[in-house]
Amino acid sequence: MKLPAHLYAxxxxxxxVGLGIAVMPSPVAGQAMPPQVTTDTPQYCLQxxxxxxxxxxxxxxxxxxxxxxxxxxxxxCDQGQTRGGIMRLRRALVLLRNTGP
Amino acid sequence: MRILVVEDDKDVAGFVVxxxxxxxxxxxxxDNGRDGLFLAASETxxxxxxxxMLPGGIDxxxxxxxxxxxxxxxxxxxxSALAEVDERVKGLKAGGDDYLTKPFAFAELLARVEAxxxxxxxxxxxxxxxxxxxxxxxxxxxxxxxxxxxxxxxxEFRLLExxxxxxxxxxxxxxxxxxxxxxxxxxQTNVIDVHVSRxxxxxxxxxxxxxxxxxxxxxxxxxxxPV
Amino acid sequence: MGRVLPLPLREGENVAATPSxxxxxxxxxxxxxxxxxxxxxxxxxxxxxFRFAVVYAVLLAASAAALAMFLWWSTAGLLDRQTEAAIHAxxxxxxxxxxxxxxxxxxxxxxxxxAGNVDDDAIYLLTDxxxxxxxxxxxxxxxxxxxxxxxxxxxxxxxxITSLARLQRYDLPNGFHLxxxxxxxxxxxxxxxxxxxxxxxxxxxxxxxxAGALLVRSLFRRTLANVSATATAIAAGDFAQRVKLSGRGDxxxxxxxxxNDMLDRIGRLMDGxxxxxxxxxxxxxxxxxxxxxxxEDAALHAHTPDDLRAAIERATADLDGIVxxxxxxxxxxxxxxxxxxxxxCRFDLAPLLGDVAELYGAVAEDRQVSLVVAAPAQIPxxxxxxxxxxxxxxxxxxxxxxxxAGGVVRLRAMAHPDGVEIVVADQGPGIPAxxxxxxxxxxxxxxxxxxxxxxxxxxxxxxxxxxxxxxSLRLEDAEPGVQATLTLxxxxxxxxx
Numbered sequence: 035m036k037l038p039a040h041l042y043a044x045x046x047x048x049x050x051v052g053l054g055i056a057v058m059p060s061p062v063a064g065q066a067m068p069p070q071v072t073t074d075t076p077q078y079c080l081q082x083x084x085x086x087x088x089x090x091x092x093x094x095x096x097x098x099x100x101x102x103x104x105x106x107x108x109x110x111c112d113q114g115q116t117r118g119g120i121m122r123l124r125r126a127l128v129l130l131r132n133t134g135p
Numbered sequence: 136m137r138i139l140v141v142e143d144d145k146d147v148a149g150f151v152v153x154x155x156x157x158x159x160x161x162x163x164x165x166d167n168g169r170d171g172l173f174l175a176a177s178e179t180x181x182x183x184x185x186x187x188m189l190p191g192g193i194d195x196x197x198x199x200x201x202x203x204x205x206x207x208x209x210x211x212x213x214x215s216a217l218a219e220v221d222e223r224v225k226g227l228k229a230g231g232d233d234y235l236t237k238p239f240a241f242a243e244l245l246a247r248v249e250a251x252x253x254x255x256x257x258x259x260x261x262x263x264x265x266x267x268x269x270x271x272x273x274x275x276x277x278x279x280x281x282x283x284x285x286x287x288x289x290x291e292f293r294l295l296e297x298x299x300x301x302x303x304x305x306x307x308x309x310x311x312x313x314x315x316x317x318x319x320x321x322x323q324t325n326v327i328d329v330h331v332s333r334x335x336x337x338x339x340x341x342x343x344x345x346x347x348x349x350x351x352x353x354x355x356x357x358x359x360x361p362v
Numbered sequence: 363m364g365r366v367l368p369l370p371l372r373e374g375e376n377v378a379a380t381p382s383x384x385x386x387x388x389x390x391x392x393x394x395x396x397x398x399x400x401x402x403x404x405x406x407x408x409x410x411x412f413r414f415a416v417v418y419a420v421l422l423a424a425s426a427a428a429l430a431m432f433l434w435w436s437t438a439g440l441l442d443r444q445t446e447a448a449i450h451a452x453x454x455x456x457x458x459x460x461x462x463x464x465x466x467x468x469x470x471x472x473x474x475x476x477a478g479n480v481d482d483d484a485i486y487l488l489t490d491x492x493x494x495x496x497x498x499x500x501x502x503x504x505x506x507x508x509x510x511x512x513x514x515x516x517x518x519x520x521x522x523i524t525s526l527a528r529l530q531r532y533d534l535p536n537g538f539h540l541x542x543x544x545x546x547x548x549x550x551x552x553x554x555x556x557x558x559x560x561x562x563x564x565x566x567x568x569x570x571x572x573a574g575a576l577l578v579r580s581l582f583r584r585t586l587a588n589v590s591a592t593a594t595a596i597a598a599g600d601f602a603q604r605v606k607l608s609g610r611g612d613x614x615x616x617x618x619x620x621x622n623d624m625l626d627r628i629g630r631l632m633d634g635x636x637x638x639x640x641x642x643x644x645x646x647x648x649x650x651x652x653x654x655x656x657x658e659d660a661a662l663h664a665h666t667p668d669d670l671r672a673a674i675e676r677a678t679a680d681l682d683g684i685v686x687x688x689x690x691x692x693x694x695x696x697x698x699x700x701x702x703x704x705x706x707c708r709f710d711l712a713p714l715l716g717d718v719a720e721l722y723g724a725v726a727e728d729r730q731v732s733l734v735v736a737a738p739a740q741i742p743x744x745x746x747x748x749x750x751x752x753x754x755x756x757x758x759x760x761x762x763x764x765x766x767a768g769g770v771v772r773l774r775a776m777a778h779p780d781g782v783e784i785v786v787a788d789q790g791p792g793i794p795a796x797x798x799x800x801x802x803x804x805x806x807x808x809x810x811x812x813x814x815x816x817x818x819x820x821x822x823x824x825x826x827x828x829x830x831x832x833x834s835l836r837l838e839d840a841e842p843g844v845q846a847t848l849t850l851x852x853x854x855x856x857x858x859x
Binding site for chain 3: 067068069070071072073074075082085116117120121124125127128131
Binding site: 218221238316317318320322325326333 | 689692701724727
């Protein structure tokens with residue numbers, strides 16, 4: 035049975051609205067390569083490691099967790115899982131700061 | 136009586152006017168609403184016979200309402216082919232005093248028109264009705280003829296009372312049914328005749344002169360002279 | 363409206379003319395001709411079932427769309443709002459630091475925050491007025507981020523993978539530029555997921571709405587098809603058709619019952635008219651013929667004026683008889699039309715019975731029939747007093763007419779909580795069982811009644827009065843004789859008094 039025009043419209047309207055939402059008015063970067071985030075590199079990993087060691091040395095009672103995290107972080111960075119390692123080192127830092135001198 | 140007949144049908148009007156004149160009345164006739172209203176408003180009549188369906192833009196009920204609006208209380212008998220009770224009620228509410236449906240017997244019309252004349256003249260409350268040697272006491276509810284007491288049932292009393300109030304006039308069976316029994320239909324049997332004959336047994340038979348006369352094809356009349 | 367009901371006129375049919383020629387005729391009610399449904403789009407838009415279906419579909423789709431939008435706003439929208447709030451809070455904090463300690467403090471704070479960014483989603487960039495990088499973790503200032511206080515979403519590279527960042531620019535009073543943002547890749551993925559899911563859901567809802575609409579439409583039409591099929595059949599002439607009830611007692615069933623009642627009533631009225639037409643053809647022809655014959659006979663054979671006068675008087679009496687029959691017929695028609703119901707009121711039945719008994723008592727006595735009345739002193743009844751009086755009078759009249767000499771006619775009345783019963787019983791020849799059903803037809807006269815005067819309308823009138831009062835007339839064998847029971851129900855608000 036031939037569907038009347040109205041029912042077609044019923045389906046089309048929400049569909050187009052949805053598609054409109056999906057296409058966000060965002061200015062896409064015109065450059066060829068998007069800018070790089072510099073805190074995802076092995077160098078930053080080493081930087082954090084130094085910072086952790088320094089803070090451990092200064093702190094009175096460093097929690098056990100910190101040492102585990104920094105060891106694991108260092109290992110991950112060496113193995114190439116940079117972001118994972120950086121995250122563990124950051125956690126270690128936060129733990130140290132929270133316990134605080 | 137001076138009677139105004141407002142009726143547009145030539146045959147019916149002719150018939151009625153002739154009959155009324157023969158009965159000894161003075162009759163005026165109008166065959167449309169405008170003339171009828173004019174005549175009724177400008178001259179005095181003892182009764183008006185008014186047809187409902189009239190040409191000329193003014194129908195019977197409108198004439199009636201206008202007359203009553205002018206405080207003209209002339210007795211009016213409405214004549215109409217519209218027989219339904221609602222129409223009857225409408226006619227009486229508009230100010231009519233009686234309602235007769237077509238076709239009608241002339242005797243009925245005559246009897247009712249003459250009865251209308253009674254309405255105009257009420258001389259205050261009566262306590263006694265007297266016709267010849269027949270006396271009816273309304274207060275004590277007693278009937279005497281030539282000095283002798285007559286025992287009547289309550290309904291027989293009312294029947295006699297109605298006849299006496301209309302003494303000398305024709306009283307039709309329909310009028311008796313309406314007036315004495317409050318019965319508004321035609322019973323198709325001669326119930327009234329039986330009641331009247333019983334009344335006659337008590338009121339006329341023991342006495343030399345019969346007062347209750349039968350009017351052929353019409354009804355009854357209370358008077359000494361036979362019809 | 364006291365005339366015979368004007369009925370739908372079909373070609374060739376003449377309805378019996380009413381005796382009020384001067385009254386304006388009301389427009390005849392025409393049975394709507396059910397045209398076969400035309401399969402054009404125009405009809406489709408006029409179709410009620412289509413409208414219902416469209417309303418259903420639109421409501422469903424609109425509700426679903428509203429729900430979807432709400433869901434999207436509260437989830438994906440929330441995610442965006444959280445990100446923006448975090449960035450603002452960040453900016454607030456950083457500006458305080460800058461106010462406290464100037465540039466060095468700002469740089470330190472940025473590095474601190476980066477170091478403590480466990481969620482690994484913060485993006486900072488501090489540049490000098492020349493757009494040279496001073497601090498932060500973005501390698502360069504993105505060229506497209508030009509306006510402050512505007513939201514930008516753009517890709518960034520993270521350890522070789524492209525990610526999405528949401529950024530806002532803040533300009534410091536000394537000409538330095540600060541860029542604060544968050545990695546929203548995960549959130550963007552979530553948002554896309556959600557949007558897709560909701561869109562697909564809407565598509566499914568659209569399909570369901572269409573299917574549902576079609577279903578609603580067919581349900582609607584199926585329910586109405588019954589009524590319209592019956593109406594079509596009736597319009598085509600099959601008057602015995604009635605609308606079928608589904609048995610559920612719902613609004614459609616009530617409608618069907620009302621329509622059926624209306625059809626029954628129309629059927630009765632049409633039967634009444636048919637009866638009258640037949641009766642006029644058969645039963646009234648006789649007295650009319652008789653009157654005519656007498657007049658013709660008188661014209662040919664009367665020699666004296668007295669003979670002529672006698673003939674004329676007899677003819678007049680015959681015509682009066684015919685007029686009386688017509689008036690009785692009119693009365694029955696008026697009662698059946700139901701217009702008198704508006705004049706119903708409460709009245710006492712007891713004096714009415716007394717009046718009727720007293721009126722016919724004399725006639726009964728004359729015929730050596732005794733009329734016995736048994737009724738309570740007060741009988742509250744509801745209806746048209748005059749009509750009830752006439753109905754009872756008709757019954758008593760019949761009873762007295764058909765009673766043998768020495769017989770007894772009993773007139774009884776009983777008051778029940780739900781109505782009033784009036785019973786008239788005679789000891790006459792009675793009505794044979796086969797005739798009892800037809801006794802209330804107009805002009806019906808049983809064999810035993812052929813010799814008695816009357817047109818056969820008395821019981822028809824009583825029946826009409828009974829029906830008008832929504833009561834009933836029952837005729838039973840009194841062995842011997844007839845027992846007629848007239849029942850008048852109490853009004854619905856009897857309790858209210």
